[in-house]
Amino acid sequence: MSGLIAWFSSYxxxxxxxxxxxxxxxxxxxxxxxxRRMSLLGDAISHAVLPGLAIAFFLTESRASVPMFVGAVLVGLLTAVLTEWIRDFGSVDEGASMGVVFTTLFALGLVMIVQAADHVDLDPGCVLYGSIESTPLETVLVAGHEIPRAILMLGSVAILNLLFVIVFFKELLISAFDPGMATTAGYSARLMHYLLMVIVAITAVASFETAGNILVVAMFVVPPSTAYLLTTRLSRMIVLSLIIAVASAILGHWSAKAVPGWFGFGSTSIAGMMALCAGLLFLLAALFSPLNGVVVRVYRRMKLARRILAEDVIALLYRLEERQPGRSVPLSEICTRLLSSRVATQWAVTRKVHKGFVELTDGGYRLTAVGQRAAAELVRSHRLWEHYLVTEGISPDVIHRQAEKLEHYTDRELRDRLQTESSAPALDPHGSPIPEERG
Amino acid sequence: MTSATTTSGTTADNASLPLSIQDLTVAWHRKPVIWDVEFDVSPGQLVGIVGPNGAGKSTLLKAVMDLVPRASGRISIFGKPWKQNRNRVGYVPQRESVDWDFPVSVLDVVTMGLYGQIGWCRPVTRRHREIAREALDRVGIGDFADRQISQLSGGQQQRTFLARALVQNADLYLLDEPFAAVDAATEQAIIEILREMRQAGKTAIVIHHDLHTVPTYFDSVVLLNMRVVAQGPTASVFTRENLERTYGGRLTLLDEATEAMRRRERTL
Amino acid sequence: MKWRALLLILLCEPLIASCAQGAELFSAVDVLSTVTTPSLESASSSSQSDSHLSRLIFLRDYNTRVVILGTSLLGMAAGVVGTFTLLRRRALMGDALSHATLPGVGLAFLLAPSLGLDGKSLPVLLTGAALSGLCGVAAIMFVRNMTRLREDAALGIVLSVFFGAGIAVFSVVQKSGGNAAGLETFIYGKAALLSAGDARLIAIIGAGVTFVIVALFRELTLLCFDEGFAASRGYPVLLLDILLMALVVITTIIGLKAVGLILMIALLVIPAAAARFWTDGLAKMTVIAAVCGGASGLLGSALSALFKDLPSGAMIVLVSAALFFVSMIFGTARGVLVRALRRRSLNQAIDREHLLRGLFELLESHSASHGRSDGTAAVSYSELEDLRTWTPRRLRSQLARCKAQNLVQTTTDGRLLLSNEGRTEARRLVHNHRLWELYLMTHAEVAAARVDREADAIEHVLEPELIAKLEALLELEHTESGIPESPHRISPSGTSGAWQGSAGASSAGTETLP
Structure with missing residues (x-):
């Protein structure tokens, strides 16, 4: 334990x-x-605060942090207000109005700072991009302990934000989900919007002054987006986003030292690597999220395609057997009739053989008794659907293709309903008999 | 009430009227959207608003809640402007108005209907969730309470919205196309609930598209095509002549609707 | 017309480019040295003599000439590309993609030596930027198409992660001891360091970008206007989308050195957004955006050259922002002022019509009930006030306006009358109004889209044959007065809708839904 504390108080x-x-x-x-689909706002605010810093500097003639902080937060808020104002008054797309506002403010800030540069050393790079590497150096004395200023500042902001989210959880939720409803329920969506903007501005200013602008811009967007892919509840999403944020910070710090070493370089920017690690975690979530990850979806799609192919195979065998009882069908014929690839068909047939639906006899395949029953269900579904679609007035030319799709999603209950709705037909519209329900 | 009543004498009468619209004109850019609309709605009614696309039906509802600016007119809800009486109005917007991928459960959405009563900064308690659960049971999707909203079908989404409006316990409900693209069972469930609400003395104003169900669903109708073409009790107002005036000379719709109704009856 | 204007831009760019090329003969500026020069002031502070202004105006100063040409061309190209990203509702795509170029710049610098290339040569750095920018495009497409996240999140993620990666690579470059000081210009930009070669590069690439856009104008228009329709017509939507993003990357890259990463975003967004206020036509908008971007580049860098301590990139953006605000207020198509005026005149037209129609109908009913001809049956102010829900102030100001136009007269006892002109006007308004209503009834499916209250003359909107048909109908239905009875309440009533005639249920008086 004390070792841990010692480590944490190390550089x-x-x-x-x-x-x-x-x-x-x-x-x-x-x-x-x-x-709220305003992911770029963090980036915008963190650039736009430059003139706030400059004005605070002009007014106080010092680099004291409180006026600078206030100035920056005010301009950050101004960014949000102006963005909204241009959007509403000029009926400009939100993204565009944000783009206009923050770049203009940034340019204004640059001009101011260059003007001031003659008097005092106020470098935009230094003001905007604090460096996380040097945070332990600047300390303040709190209750007898030397605590880095950055930790004190970011700690208070983190607590403030946590309280904000807990206290206003309900209000934030409703104004993000349905602003109109929020307003009619007496929670002004506009007020909530500005409250959130204040919090974003405070967070942005506090962070980039101490830890650098890259880190905060990335952490506004990437961990929440990652969490969004992993869960379907807001509360869980918030908790997950925090875990991911912490993980990317730790991972980033480690990789800032380790990764360049692999290529024979020294260390690199810690904040940059933290952002990059957050990105990697996002990529992992996008690929492997059990909810909707790319890999999961591909797998599901493949599984479904295989199931459908396997079902198509036994239905085909059933139909062929109808015409020519006792015949066994070679694999090549199945492939040509189903227009399917040999490998996939072989795989599907083998699976059905393993399940005991299909048996291999004289170089070809034939349905077993179990397979007969399963195939009869499918064919029954297909032909019932055809019949039903025709009675619904759909042209007989197109019903086969539709029934082909529907048959794979039709269970016993639905078949029974189809049967009653279409008054228990014996033949389908093409004249083939509809198999009886068995078992 | 007669035409002789004076302005000052009407406030008392208006207080009992769920909705009173006078002289409403809404214009957007160069286009008038609705003009000279006036009607009153008396309590305990199911009122249908019927009209072609672009007739200004949604705009009318939004104007009631001050969500769109109006060029002229006065609207009062139980005798007061909407702002002072908004707790008494429940609004069910069109389904597309929210993001159904939002990470909330069905129960969360329904609970939102109670936020107006809960008040700032107070948490949602178990009691609130129970009320929401009851409302979900009432609309028949109690089993879906813990699902994420994106997993619902169109009909279930509409029921969720209805449940959300139910827990609001408002006196006047404004529903924007609650029957659009829902399954027959949902439509039936919704109309049942609306009828229960009417029993409890509440008023519902419903934008509706399906002409052939109008006579069975609504006590009175407002036929709207930018201006009010006709309004009054369904039995006397919902006539072929008035519909033609609303939907234009070539009214094949009604014929189609009656034909469809006959077909459906045959198959039943 | 539009096409010719566009082609003009297209032709201009290589022309100017050749000028820049000519300028190069006077003094050769090494591309490499500009990238690596740490000195931040060159053009602006070098000369402050009185002749400075005249040197600038006649573009005698070589540096200034190159800078101004380069930035103007850049502004034009960015304006053209920005138009399409703006209409595609992706104004901030430039934000993400310009950040996405950073790691490429750093990696190119780092890896070039091992490939036997010069890490500081501009083509190498820009190739790196282009490659990583395209990776950014791919990443945006991936997030947008393969996850549930929306576009903005895709942009935010790509922006921050690539930016982080870029900073990490830059940091490695710095710590590895390479002289990388020039790389920072890619973030902040230094137009003053533009060389003739850079200007030429900007001109050539800008012309190329413009050419692609002109060539694919129709396809891109369709993409921005209705993606789904474009796809259904067999256009390769995905390909076009990627192409548009690639154009953004390319434009960004040529601008990186001149104005820097963040201000480049401004050039992609602001001129296009400003142009939107002046027109609703896409071709016109493209041209206006190009002009606006070009003017920003020109004025911005000229100002920067003229005064000390004004960084050119920032000045370019501030000039374009000024143009934006002017456009936003005064734009003739969607400007704030125009829309406010339009709204005001629409409301006044509505009030005026209400007043004249109300007076007309009141007078009509008076003369009917008193059996007197017009003229004596004047209307009292209070009757008028009761007629509608207007506030007294609104009614009075409208009345005053009508009196000033000599449409309404006051009798000696303060009652109100229509003048002859007023009568004619009111009759016309009532006639039009009822024609509109009739049109709504007979052509309901199409009517809503065509009713135009501001152009209150129905004749301007509908075809003459249709008007004739409607008028015939009007005659047919209402032979008695030539004017159909109003569905709107005529009798004064304070409460609510007495509206007669149309509904079978209601006959007169106030009606409440039972």
Missing amino acids: DGLIIITGILCAVAAALPGNFLVL
Whole structure:
């Protein structure tokens, strides 16, 4: 335990804590930015605050952090207000109005800072892009302990954001989900919007002054987006986003030292690597999320295609047997009739053989008694559907293809309903007999 | 009420009227959307608003809740402007108006109907969830309470919205096409609930598309095509002549509808 | 017409490019040295003599000339591309993609030596930028198409992750001891360091980008207007989409050095957004955006050259922002002022019509009930006030306006009358109004889209034959007065809709749904 504390108060430990606090502080409001489809707002605000910093500097003639902080937050809020104003008054697309506002403010800030550069050293790079590597160096004395200023600042912001999300959870939820409803229920969606903007501005300013702008911009968007892919509940999404944020901070710190080493370089920017790691975690979630991940979806689609092919095979065998009882069908014929690839068909047939639906006799395949029953169900579904579709007035030319699709999703109950709705036909529209329900 | 009543004398009468619209004109850019609309709705009624596409039906409902600016007119809800009486109005928007991929459960959405009563910064408690669950049972999708909303069918989504409006316990409900693209069972369930609400003395104004169900569903109708073509009790107003005036000279719709109704009856 | 205008831009760019090429003869500026020069002030602070202004105006100063040409061309190209991204509702795509180029720049610098290339040569760096920008495009497509996330999240993720990667690579470059000072210009940009070669590159690529857009104008229009329709007509929507993003990447890359990453976003967004206020036509908008972008580049870099301590990239953006705000207020198609005026005049037209029609109908009913001819049956103010829900102030101001136009007269006892002109006008309004209503009734399916209250003359909107038909109908239905009875309440009533005639149920008076 004491070893852990010692490690955390080491230089690297303090950097990790700073990174974690920044990531957590940003990910909390970030969830709502992502849900409100304003993911780029964090980026916009973090650029737009430049003139706020410059004005605060002009007014106070110092680099004291409180006026700078206030100035930056005010301009951050101004960004949100102006964006909304241009969107509403000019009826400009939200993204475009954001683009206009933040780049203009950024340019304004640059001009101001260059003007001021003659008097004092105020470098945009330094103001905007604080560096997480140097955070442990600047400390303040709190209750007898030397605590890095960054940790104090980001810690308070993280707590503020946590309280904000907990206290206003309900309001944030409803105004993000259905702003109209929120307003009619007496929670002004506009007010909530601006509250969120204040929080975003505070978080952005506090973070990039201490830990750098890349980190906060990434943490606003990436961990919440990752969490969004992993769950279907807002509360879980928030918790998950925090876990992911912490994980990317730790992983980023480690990889900043390790990864460049693999290529024979020294270490690299910790904040940059934290952002990159968040991106990697996102990629993993996008690929492997059990809910809707790319891999899962591909797998499901393949599984379904295989099931359908296997069902098509036994239905085909059934139909062939109807015409020519006792005949066994070679694989090549199945392939040509189903227009399917040899490998896939072989696989499907083998599966059905294993299940005891199909047996291999004289170089060809034939349905077993069990297979007969299963195939009869499918063919019955198919022909019932054809009959039903014709009675619904759909042209007989197209019913086969539709029934072909529907037959794979039709269970006993639906078949019975089809049977009663279409007054228990014996033949389908093409004149083939509809098999009886068995068992 | 007669035409002789004066302005000052009407406030008391208006207070009992769930909705009173006078002289409403809404214009958008250069286009008038609805003009000179006036009608009153008395309590305990199911009122259908019927008209072709682009007739301004949704705009009318939105104007009631001040969601669109109006060029002229006065709207009162139980005798007061919407702002002072908004707790008494429940609004069921069109389904497409929200993002159904949003990470909330069906129960969460229904609970939102109670937010107006819960108040700022207070948490949702178990009691609120129970009320929401009851409402879900009432609309017949109690089993889906814990599902994410994206997993619902169109009909179930509509029922969710209805349940959300139910827990609001409002006196006047405005429903924007609740029957659009829902299955027959849902349509039946919704109309049953609306009838129960009417029994309890509530009023519902429903935008409706399916002409042949109008006479069975609604006590009175407003035929709207930018201006009110006709309004009054369904039996006397919902005539072929008025429908032609609403839907234009070539009214094949009604013929089609009656034909479809006959077909359906035959198959039953 | 539109096409010619577009072609003009297209032709202009290589022309200007050749000028830039000519300029190069006067003094050769090494591309490499500009990338690596750490000195941040060159063009702006070099000369402050009185002749500075005249040197600038006549573009005598070589550096200034190159910078101004380069940035104007850049503005034009960005305006053209930006038009399409704006209409595609992807204004901020440039934001994400410009960040996405960063890791490529760093990696190119880092890896070039091992491939036997010069890591500081501009073509190498820009190739790297283009490659990683295209990776960014792929990443955006992946997130948008393969996950449940929306476009904005896709942009945000690509932006921040690529930016993080870029910073990480830059940091490696710095720590590995390579002289990478010039790389920072890619973030902030230094137009003052533009060389003739850069200007030429901007011109050539800008012309190429414009050419692609002109060539695929129709396809891109369709893509922006209705993606689903384009797909259904067999257009390769995905390919076009990727092409558009690739154009954004290319434009961004040529702008990186001139104005820097963040301000490049501005050039992609602001001119196009400004152009939107002036027109509803796409071709016109493209041209206006190009002009606006070009003007921003020109004025911005000129200002920067003229005054000390004004960074050119920022000035370009501020000029374009100024143009944007001017456009937003004064734009003739969608400007704030125009729309406010239109709204005001629409409301006034509605009020005026209400007033005149109301007066007309009241007078009509008075003369009917008193058996007197018009003129004596004046209307009292209170009757008028009761007629509609207008506030007293609104009614008075409308009345004053009508009196000023000599449409309404006051009798000696303060009652109101229509003048002869007013009568004619009111009759016309009532006639039009009822024609509109009749049109709504007879052509309900199409009517809603065509009713235009502001152009209150129905004749301007509908075909003459249709008007004739409607008028015949009007005559047929209402032979008595030539004007059909109003479905709107005529008798004053404070409460609610007495509207007669149309509904079978209601005959007169206030009606409440039973």
